[in-house]
Amino acid sequence: MLVKEIKELRSLIKSWKREGLSVGFVPTMGALHKGHESLIKKAVLENDKVVVSVFVNPTQFGPNEDYDSYPRDINKDLALCLNAGAALVFNPEPSEMYFDNKATTVSVSSLTSVLCGAKRPGHFDGVCLVVSKLLNIVTPDKAYFGEKDAQQVAVLKRMVRDLNIDVEIVACSIIREEDGLAKSSRNTYLSKDERQAALILSKSLERAKDSLKNGERNATKLKEVIKAELSKEPLAKIDYVEIVDSDSLENVETIEKNVLIPIAVYIGKTRLIDNFTFKIYTY
């Protein structure tokens, strides 16, 4: 079922809640792939009703970013959601979500000034605003996010905690193509050569895992391993390679507890991200 208006969505969800049904929520920007599908399927397993939003949120794109060209295919998205077991797809117009004279911002400091936040000013304010709104509209018991956007997960967990939003944020593993490339709606931007070149992201992270297995705990040296691998690919241009505390996202020098190792790399004009979390003694 496709719903475009907040009022109708609220009314349906309230009727479910009156019946005592639990609600899972998967917020997306559409252009759904197997990664999103895995979130929806997990939500379907864990909740009575699942809502998927497919809203390309203008406030999280910078002025020179790809808002206009971001892939959109609502019919394909709707079919994927319903096949995966979602009860409802919410696809609002921007004018349904934002007033012309909107004045309210939601910001998470410190966590958003690093990594993608440093490279995409305002991006996480846009994410926090739209997710706040969607959580207030859908009032889910659980909300599902992919770990590919690891910083987003850390920021939203902090926001939900700080604002006492009554929802459990569920972080789900990265889904990859068979050759290792992390699934992303932006992969559709890649030419054939770039698609091949993009494998360097996951390969470089594998090199870091090898070093960690061999006992390397110095963050600078591990970052050098990743950068050396990335530099082998002529089409790749490093945006950042970092090693940070997985909760605070603060830089780490020696790896003594759980760390997030996120990278952002341009392949041609397309900016791709990937990461893994190294848990001390398990990975």
Place this chain on the structure above:
Amino acid sequence: MLVKEIKELRSLIKSWKREGLSVGFVPTMGALHKGHESLIKKAVLENDKVVVSVFVNPTQFGPNEDYDSYPRDINKDLALCLNAGAALVFNPEPSEMYFDNKATTVSVSSLTSVLCGAKRPGHFDGVCLVVSKLLNIVTPDKAYFGEKDAQQVAVLKRMVRDLNIDVEIVACSIIREEDGLAKSSRNTYLSKDERQAALILSKSLERAKDSLKNGERNATKLKEVIKAELSKEPLAKIDYVEIVDSDSLENVETIEKNVLIPIAVYIGKTRLIDNFTFKIYTY
């Protein structure tokens, strides 16, 4: 019933909601007076269950403001709430409400850069943060605020709209002492002489109402009328006298639609506020 923990409060409210009961909410900083009592009584009339919070919120006080000396009397407050028909009083410790590493801010721009917001930097960010949190904890159908804090009402209405918080903000008339002084927890700071001098606030607004009745529509002239009256009182020091659009809080030069006329005046060291809204053809 007095509740100090968020978890217990949520659990009680969820049990009410399962029974289909409506919930009204009156957020206060305690030191309750007849003004608060009128909010609670209105809430009791309009809802099945009423929650009152009495939390002196540190984040809305500036570094040189009266957080430490703000009046607190939980036993008196509890008795007033229960006598007025409230089901539950929420009185959390600051550590229950705020984490040491809190990182999230909620801001309403433009509306908060004027009037009290201009004089009390950060005040409305503190208000928006705590009210966001309390609304997420209590999840009321309606929340009640006094019109004495007119800017607060305008800011919170905008925040609730912009963030799609599913609550109705109910603004309630100012309650006054018999001699006209607007009820305020800070009135307890006044010495006997200052208490008498404080009457100049409501008197000066009465002068403006007289001028409006006589047809005056020039905002500058009306402000002069108020200032002239205030200047008659030697213990009074004007903080601001403004005439603004009652939704946008933008300055108005000629009164052609509904305006808010708010004033802030120091009586000795105590800062008091008062206001009225002039509705075209009715007041």
